[in-house]
Amino acid sequence: MTLQKIIACGDDAYRLIPSDNHQRHAIAEALRSKDIWGEVVVGRESVTVQYDPYEMSPEVARKHIFSALEQVDLVPQEGPKPITLRIRIDEKSAPDLLTCAEANGLSINDFLDRITSSDLVVDMLGFAPGFAYVSGVDDTLVGQRLEHPRQLTHAGSVGFIQGFLGIYALDGPGGWPIIGQVSERLFDKTSGNPVLLAPGTRIKLEVPQ
């Protein structure tokens, strides 16, 4: 496993940039297999790992990182279980679906077929608790953020911009055009593990007939 770069991100974190961007989730999993880090956060092209400088020096933290990277090659990482999500597309659940399909010169069915047949994976989470950036969307489909973000986007809403889906786990403001709403509960605040979609999760989207 090779890194393109390892950058000190202040006094208690390193940012790792893998040579192969697809390795981010395996690296994060290998790091997490040792319970010595504060946070391990996957970004678009990086993994940020936080350590406690009272417990280990910057140099020791670096050594632990490199020994975890060796594990990535030795032990195949399993990754999270794939998840199937059912997506509702009635007018209330999918206010921007028709506009998005028309912008691509497609019927609603053809547009959705292109999306559901894409190889979808949770690329990272961020922006808000449980908000999942899903990559792998057929990148010939075009789409961009709404000119006027909504004050309220409902939990479960699936947004679309070129190359990505954005899945809202909670009600909140949102700037992505919404092409559907999943029926599954994505966030359970009473659970010790409140977020359903972990980084690296493969997703199958189904439109109930």
Added chain:
Amino acid sequence: MSLEIIQASPQSTLQATPRTGMRHVGIPASGAADPVSHALGARLVGNDISCASIEITYGPFEAVFHCDAHISLAGAVSEAHITDKPVAFHETLKVRSGETLKLGHPATGLRTYVSVAGGFKGEVFASSTSTYLPAHLGGFDGRALKQGDMLAIGEASFPLPDEPLRTPSELQLPYTNAFALRATPGPDLPEHEAEIWARSFSATRRASRIGIELDGDFPAIEVKPNLPSAGILPGALQLPPQGRGFLLLPDCQTTGGYPHILQVNRSDRHLMGQIRPGDSVMFLKRTPDEAAADLKEKQELLLPWMPDFRL
């Protein structure tokens, strides 16, 4: 066993320890913006630091106790009265049922912590009672306190001594209107940039538990547009294109795409919670190794009084 809020403006929330190990699913830290003051307050009433205190931003604050209680005041110091009697910060105070606690505006600093033996009860989310306002999670219904709220108080974990406890004087940090924060270069600070360490910046009115905007002469930074979003932590100083810095506090997002130019060091992050609009902020340059030594020094100053507290 409860406390009734009479006035809690402009913003008071329940805060305890931060949420840790959840940033990869987008869940921010939250917790006391000044965790040292919260911990000092907890210590005076025999609480574990996971017990929630009320974090009062600027005040005024007024509340009436519906039970006898031991309480403490820590953080930004203001005039404080129990009923009509002036009371001190940094010592255990006894309150009788029916008495009123009243706080004014702090002269310096921004956030005051009221702790009660047994802790204030709140909604536990992801192992912490701390309030995360943007998503209405944790704390008192996920929101800021307002008039009429009745906060339940937990059972005190051990009997308090008759003599009040006092915070050792060397741990009673005074605040001024000028902050010097030790920091290390962030990943997006140009290698030979030196000016930023010589200048001082001014906190604007855009200040919340998410972050504080800083105005001043920031270096012009050439970065490629659309930096890929990356994990980011409280203490980061970001420089958005409009040219004013944004210093991230405990409720900040978990990932960000703005240039990350400095990182306030772990040793000094607790001070960020006391910066108020108009205060000046300077950054003192450290290497990661120097920062680790600073952290060790401050941690060891705190440990004899608070063995379970970590910066």
